[in-house]
Amino acid sequence: MPTRRSVLEILTAGGALGAVGCASPAGPDPAAAWRNPGAGERDPRRWALAHAILAPNPHNRQPWLVDLPGTDEIMFYADTTRLLPATDPPNRQITMGCGAFLELLDLAARQRGLRADMTIWPEGEPQPVLDGRPVARVRLVADPSVKADPLFSQILKRHTNRAEYDLKAPPSAEDLTRVTRAAAAPLIAGSVADATGLARLVDIGARGFAREMTTPAAAMESAKLTRIGRAEIAQHRDGISLQGPFLEGMAAIGLLSREAMADPDSFATKSAIDMWAKSIRATPAFVWLKGPDNSRATQIASGRAYARMHLTATALGLSMQPWSMTLQEFPEMAALYRETQDALGASPEAPLQMLVRIGRAKAAEAAPRRGLDQHIRT
Incomplete structure (x- = not known):
């Protein structure tokens, strides 16, 4: 966070x-991701991830990397080039930012009637600092019993x-x-x-x-x-x-x-x-x-x-x-x-x-x- x-x-x-939401002639609009995230995406994983990247995270480092193997899987990693070694030596805050990312991913999946099956630290917990091992393996599964969460509607307002x-x-x-x-x-x-x-x-x-x-x-x-x-x-x-x-x-x-x-x-x-x-x-x-x-x-x-x-x-x-x-x-x-x-x-x-x-x-x-x-x- x-x-x-x-x-x-x-x-x-x-x-x-x-206001950082104004477009700058010097480059991309810094707030573009907040406007209609996932618009035009056909892959539900990308649509859900477009919401997940709006999660709170320390120093706004956005320390998130994903692979998209197959058709329904997400492999999620912490970007170890975006740590905060001076103020967060054990990477605890960065890890919590990864947790917030996963929560928004889950909320977005539910909005599409998908169940996000998550295996956290599938290759073990990294200690004493984060490393290249994945934070989570996620599989999105169609499930008619999944209900949308009302908190999804607050993502763009938070x-x-x-x-x-x-x-x-x-x-x-x-x-x-x-x-x-x-x-x-x-x-x-x-x-x-x-x-x-x-x-x-x-x-x-x-x-x-x-x-x-x-x-x-x-x-x-x-x-x-x-x-x-x-x-x-x-x-x-x-x-x-x-x-x-x-x-x-x-x-x-x-x-x-x-x-x-x-x-x-x-x-x-x-x-x-x-x-x-x-x-x-x-x-x-x-x-x-x-x-x-x-x-x-x-x-x-x-x-x-x-x-x-x-x-x-x-x-x-x-x-x-x-x-x-x-x-x-x-x-x-x-x-x-x-x-x-x-x-x-x-x-x-x-x-x-x-x-x-x-x-x-x-x-x-x-x-x-x-x-x-x-x-x-x-």
């Missing part, structure tokens, strides 16, 4: 990030929203229950909306963002994945998108550089820490997710559950943003990682997989997508 945007996004207090949320119109207890119940057993989901619990998580979360932005390797990882202006966004169609006259003007005169974004002592970084602290304070509730262990299978299941939770929230008119900094497993974050786990009663054996802001906000823009053909190997 991406939980952060570059420090420069917030220097404009939300006003400089333009977007991660990093704005400040409305503290005067918090999610109701019923809404939070509906979102957390979208996670199926053996996963466990819950919510935090009481003042004491919120204050604790806000404090930990603000310190977590500051820790990430002042850890050189982590900050540089985000900086390298930042796409500044329409031309870069259209060229890459992934990563962290920044555009608008203000930001593009700064880049043109040399005030906006990846080196500045990665400098922990820069004005941009210090401003980012202040602004993101303001953003997390504008959080009326959190939802969280954990499983019985930290296996690759649980990580896949967690990604699937998060996708369903976010789609459910979208149907309720709510916005969500993973706040995952203190769940990252790089050494500089270790103390805050333990503090976050302790705050919500998790353990090293069964840690939190997701911690997510939830509330009401103005609509967010669609994140760029590279298009279906970029994910098919053969």
